[in-house]
Amino acid sequence: MKIKNNIAVSDSGFIFNPTTGDSFSANPVGQEIFKMLQTAATEEEITANILETYQIDKVRFEKDFYDFVNVLKKYKLLEEIEKD
Amino acid sequence: MKKTDITIAVTGLNAIDSPGPGISVIRALRKSNYYNPRIIGLSYDTMEPGIYMHDLVDKSFQIPFPSVGIDNLLYRLKEINAREKIDVIIPNFDAELFNFIKLEKRLLEQCNIKMFLPSMKQFEERQKANLYEFGKKYNLKVPKNKTMHSLKDIDDIEFEFSFPVVVKGKYYDARVAYNKEQIADHFNRISIKWGLPIIIQEYVFGSEVNVTAIGDGTGKTIGAVPMRKQYITDKGKAWSGISLDDDKLLKITSDLIKSTKWKGSMELEFIKTSNDEYFLLEINPRFPAWVYLAVGCGQNHPDALLKMALGKKVNAFPKHETGKMFIRYSYDMIINLKEFEKISTSGEL
Numbered sequence: 001m002k003i004k005n006n007i008a009v010s011d012s013g014f015i016f017n018p019t020t021g022d023s024f025s026a027n028p029v030g031q032e033i034f035k036m037l038q039t040a041a042t043e044e045e046i047t048a049n050i051l052e053t054y055q056i057d058k059v060r061f062e063k064d065f066y067d068f069v070n071v072l073k074k075y076k077l078l079e080e081i082e083k084d
Numbered sequence: 085m086k087k088t089d090i091t092i093a094v095t096g097l098n099a100i101d102s103p104g105p106g107i108s109v110i111r112a113l114r115k116s117n118y119y120n121p122r123i124i125g126l127s128y129d130t131m132e133p134g135i136y137m138h139d140l141v142d143k144s145f146q147i148p149f150p151s152v153g154i155d156n157l158l159y160r161l162k163e164i165n166a167r168e169k170i171d172v173i174i175p176n177f178d179a180e181l182f183n184f185i186k187l188e189k190r191l192l193e194q195c196n197i198k199m200f201l202p203s204m205k206q207f208e209e210r211q212k213a214n215l216y217e218f219g220k221k222y223n224l225k226v227p228k229n230k231t232m233h234s235l236k237d238i239d240d241i242e243f244e245f246s247f248p249v250v251v252k253g254k255y256y257d258a259r260v261a262y263n264k265e266q267i268a269d270h271f272n273r274i275s276i277k278w279g280l281p282i283i284i285q286e287y288v289f290g291s292e293v294n295v296t297a298i299g300d301g302t303g304k305t306i307g308a309v310p311m312r313k314q315y316i317t318d319k320g321k322a323w324s325g326i327s328l329d330d331d332k333l334l335k336i337t338s339d340l341i342k343s344t345k346w347k348g349s350m351e352l353e354f355i356k357t358s359n360d361e362y363f364l365l366e367i368n369p370r371f372p373a374w375v376y377l378a379v380g381c382g383q384n385h386p387d388a389l390l391k392m393a394l395g396k397k398v399n400a401f402p403k404h405e406t407g408k409m410f411i412r413y414s415y416d417m418i419i420n421l422k423e424f425e426k427i428s429t430s431g432e433l
Contacts, residue, residue, distance in 0.1 A: 006329060018329035018406040020291070020356075021312035 001069075001078050002040035009034050015077070022075060029054070033068060040081055087120040091169055092390065093161075093197075095126045096176030096373075097134025097141065102256075102319045103412075105176040107133075108376040110140045112386035115379055119390065124168050130427045136419050143168065146431040150180045157183050158190060165195045172198050172393045174386065176370050178255040181207060200301075200348050200393035202369050210344075210367040212252055212283045218367075222343050224336070225363045227286035227355075235271060238264050241284050250285040253278035258320060260287060285365070290357040292316070292365075293328065295337050296375050298385050300392060301347030305338040307383040307401040311374060314409070322374055322412075327381045329406040336362055349375075349389055374410055381405040 009015045013026040015034065026034055029050070036046045043065070050061055072078045092113060096104030106125070113121045125144035127135050135144040145164045148156045164170065173191070175184040185204050191197040201207075209218050212229070219226030230237075230244060241249065242264055251270035252258045255278050261267040271282050297308040310333045313322040337352060351372035353365040371386065378385045381404040391398050427433040 016407055021293075021314065021326040021328050 001037070001080050003034065003038040003077055004079050007077055017075070017077060020076065024075070030068065033065070037078070087118060089122065090119045090171050091122045091124060093124040093126050093170045093173045094176065095180060097125045097127050097132040098129070099133045101317060102321050103373040105371045105373045105375055107137065107140060108373055109174055109176060109371055109386045111376050112379045112384050113390065114140065115384060116387040116390070124164065124170060130424065133417065135427055135433055136417055136423060144427065144433045146427065150183050154183045154186050158187055161191065162195060165197060170197050172390060174389065178368060178370065181369055198393045200389050202346060202348050206344060206346060207369050210369065212254065212366060213281060215364070215366070219364060222340060224340065225361060227288050227363050227365065229283050229285040231281040231283055232271060233281050235268055238267055241267060245284065245286060248287045250287050252283040252285060254281060288355045288357065288363045290355040293330070293333060293354050293356050294372065295333060295352040296372050296378050296385060297337050297341065297352065298349050298389055299341040299346035300398065301345060303342040303345045305341045305400060306388050306398055307378065307385050308334055308337045309378040309381050309383055309404045310334065311377055324409060324411040325374055325377060327377060327404060327406050327408045333362060349385060377408060377410045378404070380408045380410065
């Protein structure tokens with residue numbers, strides 16, 4: 001999965017969906033994950049990156065990541081990537 | 085480039101809480117790169133704010149209410165034209181459009197006044213009462229509707245629809261009813277103001293998205309800008325909105341303009357459901373009050389319409405800017421009693 005192509009996040013964490021007109025705010029960590037999802041990084045890659053940068057245990061992060069992804073899905077900001 | 089002087093008469097100067105499009109249209113015309121407009125405001129009421137907005141409106145004249153009929157309107161327009169030499173009229177009210185469409189040929193032949201309006205057939209077939217059939221004809225999803233001519237029809241409504249339903253006036257007003265009693269209440273309030281019939285429409289859940297668009301009359305879309313209402317007043321009017329990048333909505337719009345060969349301006353009102361389905365709620369055969377957003381997005385629709393009315397070739401706008409917002413505000417003007425007296429007694433200012 002990755003963030004839809006036409007959705008951008010600004011340096012201040014402001015996310016705008018031009019298809020629906022919805023806008024959101026993400027905190028710095030949310031922004032970081034959002035940017036990784038824009039590059040179609042896998043869940044494993046994102047987890048490794050965050051665990052390396054922040055002092056957080058894997059189970060806690062996976063729970064928060066799952067919640068965050070669900071929010072992104074709910075607001076239709078994510079799209080599935082077709083597998084070869 | 086030197087701009088061409090031109091005189092344009094515009095209606096819809098009621099920039100109130102349920103605003104007419106006139107002031108937005110005038111602001112757009114004043115942004116024209118080709119024309120230097122002298123604006124003649126045509127008003128129905130002495131309290132229409134545009135009459136007193138002298139930086140936008142050069143001169144205002146009262147015209148007779150649509151219900152007075154086309155002969156009186158023609159007589160008054162000839163009187164105004166004898167003094168002002170009007171080149172183009174841009175009418176902006178649903179309720180007056182029937183008369184202006186009827187007068188289009190006569191105004192051109194007798195006064196050389198040009199307009200760029202939909203045909204009577206186009207105007208009639210998209211009427212609220214005909215919209216369901218219109219949707220079937222042009223392959224658009226339209227909520228089920230039924231016209232009500234008297235309160236006796238309420239039992240049929242209860243049988244055919246599930247609550248809530250939307251109760252709509254012929255030209256304006258829409259209120260949600262959750263039971264029979266509320267239908268009766270809305271029926272009475274709306275019919276007193278706008279007459280019969282009243283339209284009952286199935287309520288569709290979703291977010292409201294609108295499009296302002298113009299067609300050249302051959303099936304070509306000259307411009308289209310979609311907008312989502314962000315803040316809605318208790319009258320259901322957008323107090324702020326944002327332009328969208330919605331290819332599906334633009335495709336629906338261009339297909340509609342192509343199949344109907346729509347001529348002139350239009351506002352399409354849709355509900356977008358959570359399944360990304362679009363239900364057409366209304367087609368207004370005129371600019372919306374928020375048309376100035378299109379100018380902010382790089383598409384000056386009133387200017388393009390003006391050129392088409394003058395017989396100029398207009399190319400389609402290639403794109404529009406998304407993420408542009410409009411936010412309305414209210415503003416107290418201080419008016420000298422003399423001005424109010426003049427428009428009230430002489431019908432002009």
